[in-house]
Structures are given as structure tokens and as C-alpha cells.
Amino acid sequence: MYPPHLVAPMKADLTSVGFQELLTAEAVDNFMTDAEGITLVMVNSVCGCAAGAARPGVKAALAKSEIKPDNLVTVFAGVDTDAVNKMREYTLPYPPSSPAIAMFRDDELIHFIERHHIEGRSAEMIAQHLVMAFDEFCGEKA
Numbered sequence: 001m002y003p004p005h006l007v008a009p010m011k012a013d014l015t016s017v018g019f020q021e022l023l024t025a026e027a028v029d030n031f032m033t034d035a036e037g038i039t040l041v042m043v044n045s046v047c048g049c050a051a052g053a054a055r056p057g058v059k060a061a062l063a064k065s066e067i068k069p070d071n072l073v074t075v076f077a078g079v080d081t082d083a084v085n086k087m088r089e090y091t092l093p094y095p096p097s098s099p100a101i102a103m104f105r106d107d108e109l110i111h112f113i114e115r116h117h118i119e120g121r122s123a124e125m126i127a128q129h130l131v132m133a134f135d136e137f138c139g140e141k142a
Helices: 004-015 025-034 048-064 081-090 123-138
Strands: 038-044 071-076 100-105 108-113
Touching (some): 004 048, 025 071, 038 123, 100 123
């Protein structure tokens, strides 16, 4: 478990642009049960690829795209363990991955970016990928 003061800026990196933190397994279940529309989930972490590519890529995609998900939520690996484990149940059959980026229509997983698709890629590449996913999935909300 990482100290709260260490991860606070990493959490704020997403919450400051509108992400809702889900801190417990119950919060994840409650959110996913009631979720409507397209939800973008960022499984945040302290690793370099989260700091260098995933978080900046997600933020750039949201800034660039006119079409955006209806909901933005985040869980933090290594910190909010129960919440992350519960969210990982929703991202099955994919194995645990952090960082990771998932998109859901209501509670159905429709797109998933695993850590190995984030590592070695730039924030701009992640942003381009997400903008294309937003265009594909967020534009067809029915």
C-alpha cells in the first residue's frame, strides 16, 4: 500500500479533470449497477507508464475529442485494493492490468486497453487511440 501523500497528486491528476474516484468495492458495484451510457474507467497506478502515457493520454483525449464518454471513473491500484479488485471483475476476461483503461456501455465492457498496450507508447498515441474509441463508441449511444 502506498502512502496517501504519495498518491494524492496522481489521483488529483484525474479527479481535477472530472473523474470520480471509486474507493471501495461497494462503490464500484453501486456505480456499475446504476451506470448508464458510456463510462471510461482508468485503473490508475504509480508506475512510470501511468505518469508518462496513460494519465496524460486520457486527459489529452478528453480535451481533444468533441465526443466524450458520459461518465469518468477511476480506481487506484496498490491503494484502493478492494475497489480495484471489484473493477477487475467487470473487466474479465482480461487479466489484472494497471494501468489500464476500460470503456463500458452501461455495465458491459466494450473496449479495454491493457498495460502492455500502454507501455512504450506516448501519451499522444494513447490519446489518438482513445479519440478513435470515443468516436466509435460514444457517438452511438443507443
